[in-house]
Amino acid sequence: MIAKSLVAALLAVSLASASPIARRDAATVLSDLETVLSDTEALESSVSSWTGSLLAGLEILVEYDDLKSALDTAITDAAATSTLSDADSSSITSEIETLGPVIIATLDAITDKESDAADDGVASDLLSSIETLQTKTSTLAADLEAIATTTDAETIASVLSSVDAAFSSAIAAYS
Structure with a gap:
């Protein structure tokens, strides 16, 4: 009887400590x-x-x-983060405003190399990579919008709109 109680207690402790998604915080994101x-x-x-x-x-x-x-990690952590405080939301939005133009510059560079990629036979690989990055970027933005303040969510959506346009151009160049 004691053994069954001990096993049940250990099982309960194990299940309680085995959270499928640990909560994350703004600093992690x-x-x-x-x-x-x-x-x-x-x-x-x-x-x-x-x-x-x-x-x-x-x-x-x-x-x-x-x-x-890195995008996979950010997606996981953002999805596991509670609604942000005003200050945390502002910090994360500021980072997104910095990141957006860098993504666009990267996609412009990839687009500029389309003829080289085609000549080397890697255009389809780059197209697949661009499409994957677009999906992950959109997922991350949606996760961030969900935890940001209303104003910051609008800013994130605006940055994503510009980034999506750059993704569309890059995809069109490789299609």
Whole structure:
């Protein structure tokens, strides 16, 4: 009887401590966005300096994978974050306002390299990568809008609108 009670108690403690999604906070999301910014800048740099060489192409793939991973982390953390305070919402929105133009510059650089990508036979791979990044960026923006203040959510949506236009242009260039 004591053994059954002990097993039941241990099971209850195990289930209580095994939360499927731990709550995150604004500082975590802000840190994630800073990583996304850094990884986006690295991708833009790699794409801009790409001369069509295989080695540089591999560097672009590594930068893409890093950015995709950073977006996945940011999405998970934003989805697990409660509604933000005014100050936290403002900080995160400010980071989004910084990130938006960097994403657009990166997509412009990718668009500028379309003929090189086509010549090297990697255009379809880049198109797939652009589409994946668009989906993840939209998901992250929606998650951030959901936890931001009303005014900041509108600002995030405005930045996303500009970013979406750049994604559409890049996708059109590679389609």
